[in-house]
Amino acid sequence: MARATIYVGFTVPQLLRGVSRCFSSHSALVVLRHSAFCYCTANGTIKSKRKMDHLERTAKNFRQEVISQAKVCGITNESETVKRLRLSIANKDFTFKAGQWVDFFIPGVSVVGGFSICSSPGLLEREGLLELAVKHTVHPPAHWVHTECTVDSEVALRVGADLHGYQESKGNGYKMGTVKVYYSAKNTSELLFKRNILGLMNAFPGKITCRFHVTQQRSQICKELQPHVTEGRISEKDLEKHVSKDTLWYICGPPPMIESISKLLSNIGVPRNCVFFEKWSQHIFAL
Incomplete structure (x- = not known):
């Protein structure tokens, strides 16, 4: 029986790059709210009293030993608040898998x-x-990226993974599952990678669906997005219809959002061992 997986969080880059992994005999529902979706730490609750440093927060997570030099070769404004960096990697042995993140070292x-x-x-x-x-x-x-980083700036990277050792399903019993995404942001201009998501929905009809939520939309929503947009926050009513014993839920976002969604899921009967979240998600986009 295919298993359902639900992603709750703040943005979509990792969904885009890791969609093939999401389909590995699982069905997925994703709730995204303007930060990045990535491999998560299994737990049912999270408490955030102070902001932890990235290295402190991820101290027990696996990291590759190699630190690779990289050079910025492109900078793009994805929105008014998000920049996309394109980096040229000098080390030919540098590798990563979908769902991983990097420690980002900046000179000075x-x-x-x-x-x-x-x-x-x-x-x-x-x-x-x-x-x-x-x-x-x-x-x-993040402040450096937005105020000082230029093309040809040099940095260093080290790959980390919250779920190191994850094994993809193998054998002839592969069955493509489904992904359902709830993605919320202030307005449609802050829905990063929205056209990529629409492209995935068209490429995999019935297998990938997304509901965009906007909480402070002031302008008219474009026709392309209108069928997929709901004004208002992601609610209990949105999620409760997806509750089942075969559903996994992935939450991505800053700690207060993770706490809120975790409590909501508990209220609608989702077992703690079916909920996953990013314990350092404010640093994914340095939130």
Whole structure:
């Protein structure tokens, strides 16, 4: 029997690059709210009393030993608050899997950043390139990206993974599951990668669906998005219809959002061992 998986969080880059993994005999429902979706830490609750440093927060997570030099070769404004960095990787042995993130080392900046990779392993294999999406905040690495980073800036990267050792299903019993995404942001301009998601929905009809939620939309929503947009926050009513024993839920976002959704899921009867979240998600886009 196919298993359902629900992703709750703040943005979509990792869904885009890791869609093939999501389908591995699982059905998925994703709730995204403007941050990156990535492999998560299994737990039912999270408490956030103070902001932890990225290295402190992820101290027990697996990391590759190698630290690779990289050079910024492209900077794109994905929205008013998010920049996409394209990096050329010097080390030919540098590799990553869908769902992993990087420690981001900046010369002259003592704080180490933690950002999700928003490009596919295929781009790295073909062209030696990797992309990161970074939201503007006062967090030193994110602040540097938005105020000082230029083309040809040099940095260093180290790959980490919350679920190191994850094994993809093998054998002849493969069955494509489904992915349902709830993706919320302030307005449609902050729905990063929305056209990529629409493309996936068209490429996999019935297998990938997404409901965009906007909470402070002031302008008219474009016709392309209108059929897929709901004004207002993701609610208990939105999620409760997907509750089943075969459903997994993935939450992605800053700690207060994770706490809120975790409590909501508990209220509608979702077992704790079926809920996964990013314990350092404010650093994915340095939120």
